[in-house]
Amino acid sequence: xxxxxxxxxxxxxxxxxxxxGQLFAMQVVLVAVVVAGCAVFAYLSGRSQARxxxxxxxxxxxxxxxxxxxxxxxxxxxxxxxxxQPYAERVRRDTGVTFVTIMDTKGRxxxxxxxxxxxxxxxxxxxxxxxxxxxxxxxTGTLGAxxxxxxxxxxxxxxxxxxxxxxxxxxxxxISRQVSEQLTALLAVAGGALALGGVGTYVINARxxxxxxxxxAAELSRMHDYHQATLHAVRExxxxxxxxxRVALVNDGARELLGLRDASVIGREVTALGLPRALTGALLAxxxxxxxxxxxxxxxxxxxTSPVHDGxxxxxxxxxxxxxxxxxxxxxxxxxxxxxxxxRSQAHEAANRLHTVVSLxxxxxxxxxxxxxxxxxxxxxxxxxxxxxxxxxPVLAALLLGKAAQANERGVELALTPDSHVDDITGLxxxxxxxxxxxxxxNAVEAAAATGLPGDGAEVAAATGLPRDGxxxxxxxxxxxxxxxxxxRAHSPRVTVAIQRSRGEELSVRVTDNGPGLPPGGEETVxxxxxxxxxxxxxxxxLVRQTARRHGxxxxxxxxxxxxxxxxxxxxxxxxAGA
Numbered sequence: 001x002x003x004x005x006x007x008x009x010x011x012x013x014x015x016x017x018x019x020x021g022q023l024f025a026m027q028v029v030l031v032a033v034v035v036a037g038c039a040v041f042a043y044l045s046g047r048s049q050a051r052x053x054x055x056x057x058x059x060x061x062x063x064x065x066x067x068x069x070x071x072x073x074x075x076x077x078x079x080x081x082x083x084x085q086p087y088a089e090r091v092r093r094d095t096g097v098t099f100v101t102i103m104d105t106k107g108r109x110x111x112x113x114x115x116x117x118x119x120x121x122x123x124x125x126x127x128x129x130x131x132x133x134x135x136x137x138x139x140t141g142t143l144g145a146x147x148x149x150x151x152x153x154x155x156x157x158x159x160x161x162x163x164x165x166x167x168x169x170x171x172x173x174x175i176s177r178q179v180s181e182q183l184t185a186l187l188a189v190a191g192g193a194l195a196l197g198g199v200g201t202y203v204i205n206a207r208x209x210x211x212x213x214x215x216x217a218a219e220l221s222r223m224h225d226y227h228q229a230t231l232h233a234v235r236e237x238x239x240x241x242x243x244x245x246r247v248a249l250v251n252d253g254a255r256e257l258l259g260l261r262d263a264s265v266i267g268r269e270v271t272a273l274g275l276p277r278a279l280t281g282a283l284l285a286x287x288x289x290x291x292x293x294x295x296x297x298x299x300x301x302x303x304x305t306s307p308v309h310d311g312x313x314x315x316x317x318x319x320x321x322x323x324x325x326x327x328x329x330x331x332x333x334x335x336x337x338x339x340x341x342x343x344r345s346q347a348h349e350a351a352n353r354l355h356t357v358v359s360l361x362x363x364x365x366x367x368x369x370x371x372x373x374x375x376x377x378x379x380x381x382x383x384x385x386x387x388x389x390x391x392x393x394p395v396l397a398a399l400l401l402g403k404a405a406q407a408n409e410r411g412v413e414l415a416l417t418p419d420s421h422v423d424d425i426t427g428l429x430x431x432x433x434x435x436x437x438x439x440x441x442x443n444a445v446e447a448a449a450a451t452g453l454p455g456d457g458a459e460v461a462a463a464t465g466l467p468r469d470g471x472x473x474x475x476x477x478x479x480x481x482x483x484x485x486x487x488x489r490a491h492s493p494r495v496t497v498a499i500q501r502s503r504g505e506e507l508s509v510r511v512t513d514n515g516p517g518l519p520p521g522g523e524e525t526v527x528x529x530x531x532x533x534x535x536x537x538x539x540x541x542x543l544v545r546q547t548a549r550r551h552g553x554x555x556x557x558x559x560x561x562x563x564x565x566x567x568x569x570x571x572x573x574x575x576x577a578g579a
Contacts, residue, residue, distance in 0.1 A: 023205055031197035039190045046182045047175075051147060054170040055136050058149040061095045061168040062134070066153045071102065075153065075164045081110045081118055089113070098146055098171040102153075104164055105130060117142055122167065126150055129165050138172070145172040237301070237320030245270050245284055248315060257299050257320045278528070279303070283318060293323065295542050298550045391422050391499060395430040396437065400497065403441045410449045412493040414441070420499045428507065428551060428573050435547050436555075439540035440511040440567050441495065447515030447565065448493035506553075507571045514564040523557050544569065 065071055065088070074083035080102075088100040088111035102111045107122040123141040134151035141148075148169030154160035231238065237254030241247060246269050250260065258275060265273065270283045279294040282303055289305040302321040308314040353372075360369035387404075391397045400416065407414040498510040518526060527545040544567075545555040553571035560566055 023208065027201040027205070028198055031201065032194060035190045035194045035197070039186055042186050043179070043183055046186070047179045050175045050179050050182075054147045054175050055149065057095065058097055058147065058168045058170055059134065059136065059151075061091065061097050061100060062149050062151040062166045065091060065100060065102065065166045065168070066151050071153060071164070071166075072155070080104075080164075085111045085115070085118065087111075092168075095168075096170075097168045098174060099143055099167075099169055101167045102164060103167070105162060107165075110164075113143070122165075124148060124150070124167065126165055126167075130162060132162065141169075143169075143171060146170060147172065147175065235322070237318075237322075239283075239318040239320065241270065241283065241316040241318065243315055245316075247273075253322075254318075254320055257301050257322055258296050259298055283316070293539065295539070295546055298546065299323075300539070300543065300546075387416055391416075391420070393422055393430075393433070396422065396433055396499070399434055399437060403438070403445070407441075407445045407495060410445060410493075412445050412448045412495055414445070414495045414497065417496060417498040420497070422499050422501050422507070428571060432547050432551065436544050436569055436571070437497075437499075437509055437511075439544050440509065440569070441497065443540060444495040444511045444513035444515070444565075444567070445493075447517075448495050448513040450515055501573065505572060507569075507573050509569040509571075510566060512560070512564065512566045517563050518557060518559045518565050523559070526557050527555065541567075 068087075070087060071084065074080045074087070077083060084102050088102055092098075092100045092113065099113050100111060101109055101122060103109050103122050103126075107126050109118050109120055109122055112118050112120075124139045125135075125137060128135040129150040129152045132152055132154075134149065136147065136149040138145065138147050140146075146169040148167055150165060150167045152162040153164040153166055155163045231249075231251040234251060235253050237257040238249070238251045239247065239254045239258075240249040246267055247265055250265060254260070255265070258273070258279075260273060270280055273280070275283070276295055279296060279301075282289050282292055282294060282305065285305065286307060288307060289303055292303045294301055294303050300323045302323050304319045306317045308317060357369045357372060360366070360372065387397050387400050391400065400414075404414040494514050496512045498508075498512075500508045527541050541555075541557075548555045548569050548571050551571050553569060555567065555569045558566045558568070
């Protein structure tokens with residue numbers, strides 16, 4: 001029976017050393033090399049300085065002896081050694097040199113630390129001194145190797161005849177002993193520096209190990225690569241702000257959703273990004289924000305913020321999700337639901353009318369039944385024919401018919417001006433058409449259904465602006481008055497839609513209602529996110545302006561003089577349209 005071969009176990013030793021461990025080893029080696037280099041340099045420098053100091057001391061000693069009057073007198077005496085030997089020994093002890101030798105011009109010694117050597121020739125060079133020059137050399141004499149200086153003794157002072165020579169020296173062993181003492185102190189200092197450097201390096205690397213979680217350089221590099229790849233791959237937006245509310249990190253998704261085209265956005269404050277006021281306020285908030293809907297320049301985004309705290313505020317992590325398509329789909333779904341409700345209402349209304357026609361026939365009122373059925377058919381067909389003739393774009397035509405049915409359900413008349421005409425639109429997606437026109441009509445129907453306009457027929461006609469839009473004004477009776485049915489029609493809630501395309505380059509949409517109008521200063525505030533006459537706020541008009549600007553257009557609102565409001569949208573189409 002064959003046994004499976006045991007798989008090799010991965011030991012901790014096979015794992016590369018962590019980055020902190022590698023840096024610790026490198027720093028310890030570096031500190032050791034630096035300390036050793038400094039010690040060698042200090043040793044060589046100290047040795048050179050010791051030799052120079054010895055030479056300087058010997059030179060000063062010889063100069064002092066050569067200039068001494070007692071030396072000059074002793075040189076002229078019959079027995080110079082008797083007077084010079086005690087003097088030379090006293091100088092040697094006082095100055096700390098190894099020897100002081102006074103000799104005649106032929107090199108015979110008059111003094112020496114070893115009295116037995118007196119009278120013998122000096123071991124070394126004396127030629128330069130005989131020529132009147134003081135010189136130094138390292139030479140091995142009777143006392144061993146020494147650094148020595150030889151200088152002439154002149155009769156009568158400088159420039160006089162040379163009558164003797166003086167040599168003073170310090171043994172090399174003495175210099176080496178002094179250097180060794182200095183080296184011991186140097187090694188102690190170097191050892192202390194090495195220990196202090198090692199402790200400091202260990203403390204720093206322990207902190208680095210905590211921050212890097214014990215990972216090695218390859219793992220950190222791989223994590224960085226994964227980090228960058230993840231940031232660029234995720235569609236959702238990720239934005240990180242530091243404690244001063246400046247951008248510390250932003251991925252491609254956040255740049256797209258927030259419209260941050262500038263590459264130098266890192267390090268800029270949130271208030272300098274040019275974002276909408278509400279969105280900027282959410283990013284600057286100190287408390288968390290959960291699933292808040294905001295508008296950027298081109299997108300509807302869902303924002304979540306999470307402040308980062310570690311004793312103090314460290315920053316904010318912001319995630320962004322694109323809900324532009326979802327919002328558009330929601331609008332389309334609302335339109336479809338509206339269509340369904342309108343069809344249900346029309347089916348119910350048609351059943352009532354059919355019952356009325358049948359009842360009139362059963363009562364023998366055939367003429368009234370035909371008149372009633374014909375009038376209802378003509379009204380419905382007239383609206384359909386008008387919309388289909390003026391608007392050849394199927395999505396737009398279907399939207400207008402559906403909204404007309406919805407408005408009628410709420411008791412609001414939706415009319416299309418006679419001068420409206422739009423052919424096939426290119427460069428503008430049908431979904432954006434639904435967003436713009438659907439939200440404008442819904443807002444106008446809501447406003448018109450809220451209240452009617454008081455006053456006589458002329459005042460109502462002027463207030464609604466129907467003659468200016470091309471709608472038919474209330475007809476006068478032969479007696480000069482206004483027909484009762486026209487007066488009632490002028491008082492009823494009404495929404496007028498004008499759609500035109502100028503020279504195939506711009507689509508113009510104008511929606512007018514005879515509702516209560518705009519609040520004071522509302523020409524701009526109505527397009528802000530959250531503005532609505534209903535509780536809970538709305539986003540429809542904000543989406544209208546965002547969609548228009550995304551395509552290079554603009555949306556405006558105007559308060560009519562007699563009451564009511566007018567909303568106008570201009571959007572480039574065709575080849576010049578932006579997408």
